[in-house]
Amino acid sequence: MSRLDKYDAIIIGGGHNGLTAAAYLSKAGKKVLVLERRHVLGGAAVTEEVFPGFKFSVCSYVVSLLKANVIRELMLPRFGLEILPLESTFTPLDNDYLFRTSDYDQTYKEIYRHSKKDAENYTRFGPLMGQVGMAVRPILETIAPNAIRPSINDLLSLKSLLGHVKGLNNETFEYLCKLMTMSSADFLDEWFEFEPLKATMSASGIIGTFMGPRSPGSAYVMLHHYMGDIDGSFRAWGFQRGGTGELSMTIARSAKHFGAEILTEASVDKVIVKNGEAVGVALENGNEYKSDIVISGLDPKLTFLKMIDESDLPEDFVRDIKNFRIRGSSGKVNLALDGLPNFTSLPGDGPHLRGAISISPSYDHLERAYDDAKYGNFSKEPYMDIILPSVLDPTMAPPGKHVMSCFVQYAPYNINGGWDDNKREAFGDAVVNTLSRFAPNIKDLILHRQVLTPMDLEKTFGLTEGNIFHGELTLQQLFSFRPAVKWADYTTPIKNYYQCGSGTHPGGGVTGSPGEMAAKKILKIW
Amino acid sequence: MISGKKSSKFTANTQLKISPFFERTSKINMSQEWKRWGGFLASTKYDLHHDNEYFAIRTKAGLLDISPLYKYRIKGKDSKLFLNRLVTRNINICEVGQVMYSSWCDENGKVIDDGTIQRLDKEDFRLTSAEPNLYWLELNSYGMDVDIHDESEMISALALQGPNSRDIINSISSKSINDLKFFRIINTDFNGIEVSISRTGYTGDLGYEIWIKPSDSLKIWDILIKKGKDFGITPAGLNALDISRIEASLILLDVDYISSRHALIEDRKSSPYELGLGWTVKLNSGNFIGYKALKNENKNPSHWRFVGIEILWDDLEKLYKKVGLAPDLPHAAWRDSVPLYYNKSQVGYATSGCWSPILKKYIALAHVNSKYSSLDTILDFEIKVEHYRHLTPAKIVKTPFYNPKRKMSCPD
Numbered sequence: 001m002s003r004l005d006k007y008d009a010i011i012i013g014g015g016h017n018g019l020t021a022a023a024y025l026s027k028a029g030k031k032v033l034v035l036e037r038r039h040v041l042g043g044a045a046v047t048e049e050v051f052p053g054f055k056f057s058v059c060s061y062v063v064s065l066l067k068a069n070v071i072r073e074l075m076l077p078r079f080g081l082e083i084l085p086l087e088s089t090f091t092p093l094d095n096d097y098l099f100r101t102s103d104y105d106q107t108y109k110e111i112y113r114h115s116k117k118d119a120e121n122y123t124r125f126g127p128l129m130g131q132v133g134m135a136v137r138p139i140l141e142t143i144a145p146n147a148i149r150p151s152i153n154d155l156l157s158l159k160s161l162l163g164h165v166k167g168l169n170n171e172t173f174e175y176l177c178k179l180m181t182m183s184s185a186d187f188l189d190e191w192f193e194f195e196p197l198k199a200t201m202s203a204s205g206i207i208g209t210f211m212g213p214r215s216p217g218s219a220y221v222m223l224h225h226y227m228g229d230i231d232g233s234f235r236a237w238g239f240q241r242g243g244t245g246e247l248s249m250t251i252a253r254s255a256k257h258f259g260a261e262i263l264t265e266a267s268v269d270k271v272i273v274k275n276g277e278a279v280g281v282a283l284e285n286g287n288e289y290k291s292d293i294v295i296s297g298l299d300p301k302l303t304f305l306k307m308i309d310e311s312d313l314p315e316d317f318v319r320d321i322k323n324f325r326i327r328g329s330s331g332k333v334n335l336a337l338d339g340l341p342n343f344t345s346l347p348g349d350g351p352h353l354r355g356a357i358s359i360s361p362s363y364d365h366l367e368r369a370y371d372d373a374k375y376g377n378f379s380k381e382p383y384m385d386i387i388l389p390s391v392l393d394p395t396m397a398p399p400g401k402h403v404m405s406c407f408v409q410y411a412p413y414n415i416n417g418g419w420d421d422n423k424r425e426a427f428g429d430a431v432v433n434t435l436s437r438f439a440p441n442i443k444d445l446i447l448h449r450q451v452l453t454p455m456d457l458e459k460t461f462g463l464t465e466g467n468i469f470h471g472e473l474t475l476q477q478l479f480s481f482r483p484a485v486k487w488a489d490y491t492t493p494i495k496n497y498y499q500c501g502s503g504t505h506p507g508g509g510v511t512g513s514p515g516e517m518a519a520k521k522i523l524k525i526w
Numbered sequence: 527m528i529s530g531k532k533s534s535k536f537t538a539n540t541q542l543k544i545s546p547f548f549e550r551t552s553k554i555n556m557s558q559e560w561k562r563w564g565g566f567l568a569s570t571k572y573d574l575h576h577d578n579e580y581f582a583i584r585t586k587a588g589l590l591d592i593s594p595l596y597k598y599r600i601k602g603k604d605s606k607l608f609l610n611r612l613v614t615r616n617i618n619i620c621e622v623g624q625v626m627y628s629s630w631c632d633e634n635g636k637v638i639d640d641g642t643i644q645r646l647d648k649e650d651f652r653l654t655s656a657e658p659n660l661y662w663l664e665l666n667s668y669g670m671d672v673d674i675h676d677e678s679e680m681i682s683a684l685a686l687q688g689p690n691s692r693d694i695i696n697s698i699s700s701k702s703i704n705d706l707k708f709f710r711i712i713n714t715d716f717n718g719i720e721v722s723i724s725r726t727g728y729t730g731d732l733g734y735e736i737w738i739k740p741s742d743s744l745k746i747w748d749i750l751i752k753k754g755k756d757f758g759i760t761p762a763g764l765n766a767l768d769i770s771r772i773e774a775s776l777i778l779l780d781v782d783y784i785s786s787r788h789a790l791i792e793d794r795k796s797s798p799y800e801l802g803l804g805w806t807v808k809l810n811s812g813n814f815i816g817y818k819a820l821k822n823e824n825k826n827p828s829h830w831r832f833v834g835i836e837i838l839w840d841d842l843e844k845l846y847k848k849v850g851l852a853p854d855l856p857h858a859a860w861r862d863s864v865p866l867y868y869n870k871s872q873v874g875y876a877t878s879g880c881w882s883p884i885l886k887k888y889i890a891l892a893h894v895n896s897k898y899s900s901l902d903t904i905l906d907f908e909i910k911v912e913h914y915r916h917l918t919p920a921k922i923v924k925t926p927f928y929n930p931k932r933k934m935s936c937p938d
Contacts, residue, residue: 068886072839077885084581103574134852241585354578394586394690399756 007033007261007291009522010281012268012307013462013501015043018297019251019262020515021500021522023074026258028523033289034260035281037267037462040245041252043297044461044468045510047245051448053398054336057244058452059461060468061332061387061405062086062356063510064225064237066247070512079253080246083238084392088355090346091200092438097345098196099352115194125191128175129226135172136223138164139479140506140513143521144488147480154489180475183211184218185363199360203383206409208468208508210327212370213363217474224473224507237356241393247510271296271307271497278497293496293526295518298462299470300324300483300503304492314493320484324477324503328413328454328466329373333431335404336397336448340388341439353391359384359434373410378427378453381434382408401447406431413454413465424451469508470501479505490518498522542567545593546682546743550751554761561764564594564656564678569763576769576858577883579762583729583770584884586758587688589750590767592728592735593743596641596658599677600651604670609643609651612666614798614820616811620645625709625724628806629798630662635819636786636795638662639779640803642726644711652677652737656779662787666815682743686750687733687770689932690757695723695734698753703734708934716749728767730774732932768859769880772891775834775925777801781861782832782877782891797823800893802832802925831899834925835866835876837888837907841918849912855881855888866892867906867917873898876907882927889927890920 009025011018014036022034040046044059063083071081091098098114100107104123112119142161145154168176178187184205188198202213205222212218240247252262267284271294280290296303304313304321346352360366360383369379385407390397397403408431415423428451436442454466463470471477480488483503490498500518502508538544538552543566545551551569559570568591571579582588600608609617613628620626622645629640641655653663663674686694695703701714703723711724719742727733738746751759771778779785786795797820798807809821839853846853859880866874879890890907898905899922906917 068839071886077887081886082581082585082884084585085577087575087577101574102577106574134850351573394756394758 005289007031007289009033009293009295010035010289010291011295011297011500012271012281013037013043013297014041014248014252014262014264015297015501016045016248016251016510016512017501017515018043018295019248019255020070020074020512021295021297021519022260022262023251023255023258024516024519025522026255026260027074032255032260033291034255034262035266035268035283035289036262036264039264041262041264042245042248044463045244045248047243050334050450051336054401054403054448055243055396056334056403056450057389057405058334058450059332059457060244060510061389061407062237063240063244063247065509065511065513067511067513067516070516074251074254076250076254079257080250082241084241086237086239086355086387086392088351089200089358090352090355091196091358091360092343092345093196093361094437095345097343097352098194098200099346101351101355111194111197114197115192118192118194118197121191128171129223131172132175132179132223133226135168135176143490143517144480144482144505146486146489148486179219179223181216182219183214183216184222185213187219187222195362196360199362199366200358202363203358203360203366203385206366206370206383207385207407208330209472209474210329210373210410210412212367214367220475220478221473224509239387239389239392243389243396244510251512268307271494273308273312273494273497276312277495293498293522295498295500295522297501297515299326299464299467299501300499301326301464302462303499303501303503308494308497312494317484317487317493324471324483325474326464326467326471328457328463329410330466330468331378331408331411331427331454332452332457333406333408333428334450334452335406335446337402337404337445338447339400339445340391340402341404341435341445342441343439345438353388355387357386357388359386359438369410373412376412376414376416378411378415378423378430379409380430382410382431384408384431384434406435411453413458419453419455424453424456427451427453470503473507478507482507490521538567540567545591546740547591547593547684547747549744550747551591551761559763563764564596566594568594569761571763571765572761576763576765579760579766580769580883582758582760582762583688583731583766585689586760587686587690587694587754588729588762588766589754589759590685590687590762592685593682595683596655596676596678597681598653598655598659598663599675600653600663600672601675602649602670602672604672605649605651608667608670608672609653610812611814612663613643614807614814614816616808617643618811622647623710623712625711625726627709629801629803631798631816631820632786633815633819634786634795635797635816635823636789637783637798637801637803638785638787640777642724644724646711646722657785680740682738682740684736684738684746684750685727685729685733686736686759687727687729687731689732690759691733692937694750694754694757694759698749699723704937707936716746719745721746728774728776729770730776730926730928730933731770731930765858768878769882772859772878772880772889773882773885773926773928775802775891775927777832777891778878796830797828799823799828800830800832827896829896830874830893831896833892833894833899833922834927835890835892835905835907835920836923837890837909837918837920839888842888842909845909845911845916845918851912857881864890865908866894866920867908868898868903873905885928887927894922
């Protein structure tokens, strides 16, 4: 191997966090190599032309939490960042609907139509969640301290966080505690009465999580989704023009601009560890690359249990990682359509097709869907979060045609008898049938259908058990516990081996945050 | 009392004029918000918020009714001679089928208005302007063989702006516009209806302006909407246009400068050099109104320069953080005069600004004393945070802020 092949840092996985870390390290002058197993960059944030002319954000499909400072520091607008606002949420019901938009008065009147009390409370709820979001932000932006054996720096950051928490007003503190511990259903019951409103709002508490709206802890996941950060102000969801993969490509272009090398179809087999230190990686094709440090953007299970030999890791750590909960609970159904769906309750084209469409008529609908999964089946009538990317960006489909992205829960990874082709198709049928209850023309519109089970998500995207967050966002695996106590600051028990994926603080979603914070931590100690 | 009645069945109880497209635009204007433009009613936005319309301009295609523009037809043997005298650019090099942007000045070299000149034929031009200019045109054509005709209400116009605009027009027009270069104009037809299409606009993006006989207006609108649907065509109002034009650093009369004809005091007047329009002043092309003054000014640096500034985010964020808020960004473009300082002395003022959703930057256009106007200079921008005035740093940056390649390129 020539001297030229030696890198300052090698990043395993060209997911959006790996690319973010690569961009930051390159910007700081380091010689960086990113190795991606697949032919496309982005990890779970990819766009692929699954059927000729029809492009899909195959897995991750919306952008909301991408950090504003990452956008600025990596100059992403210059490299193609174009986020189109998803302005509304439409919940179709059997004989009616609920349609919330970004317009205050319009949304007030719409909720008022269903419940006066809810309309009033809704106007208070938004600002409160905004305040709690602001209150959580410093926690999200702090490198998680080692809670067991804190260093001086850890103590200082803990002290400043405690100071911050002490400075919160009583109401914010109260709601922060409630959100950390309650179920989203219980939390929302304290505020609202109109079932479809509560169910739709609670749904963001179950996304990517093996929990129902009545499971304690789901309120935090809801808060996690409330911290949308477009344009640096707290706002709603967005869609990257060209699909989520285009967002990964903008980060990749930024990384390349700063000098990073990126290789695709370069599947890393193992991290090479010598005397307890990472010194490079070995690819499946036999190539080896040397580097001063190795950073894994994979989930904690793969980062440690696949890339490293167990014998190189402390026993208690291996136990922690094995216990790390990463149950897959969701599937994705991507439909190529011949036209737009026609919802019985709000027929025709309209602004309701430009935002999110939520199949969440009631808590019971969601909870029953969860019940199926609890006992090892996919939901017969699943919860769905749907968007029509081609309405926002016509280049996603041929003229006059459309693509529909359905995020579906629940589909347990460990389904009874295991996933097979028949079950996959049956799961796809359940999705289409549920959808046709609200938009009966959907069956006639489907030209192609791609069904991704958690097993497929694992195989295609390397998401263990198909968990979209690299591990559930439950209290015991957040902050100083993500992914394991003592190793939540992006370091690992192996010297010169670091982690930067969604399985680290502050967790999943297309935030760029773990990648950014890992890179900043590494640069500090390098 | 109700004008525009003849051109449209749809009426509104207004003393303003209504455009030939009003029959359509009034029905889809969900916000029912209108602005006044050249004596006409013009949609502020069609949705309750302008976001979708703005993004249509930048990522799909926005359709804007620009009929209120003033349009003058200038024909006759001396038409070229006349325009060469009127505007600061060299019209001799303007070919038939070409469009030129220019400002025109008074005899002291101060800008009266700015607009485009289309050369439709050898002795046939169309001049567009923001304000009425008929008197000035007639005054300055005295003794020339030229026929000046106000055709403002005899031509309606639509702007189709955005990356998909070419595809939409190609799907309708009998002639392909693939070869239509930036600032060129052609005649074609949409389903047999004659239109002219110029590759011009006020958004700094790939875009076209379509010039139509008023009686054909609704037919053209309907064809565009129908055919454009698959390409994401979206009617867009003036709010979306305002953000786009600031990103493209295009000036607006009465906002970024005052016409020398309306300026009550000398200080309110601006020369083309002071508005960033020095490139339109062709001193070697002969005599035009204001020539002497501009030739003089060109030798000595102008007092003012027109620049783009970027309000720096981190400092802005800190100011808001102090009061417990996330930065409160202007949702629509603003049009106030905002002071700019250098070392605590005021050295200029910004005249329009906005949060750029595509650049993710807070930008503004500003007049700055030329001594403090070089690139990367940090000025202090006045801002009110929770009712209190503060200064926050703003950097002078290159303009246009947003300048996609597609604006000027043609397909291979």
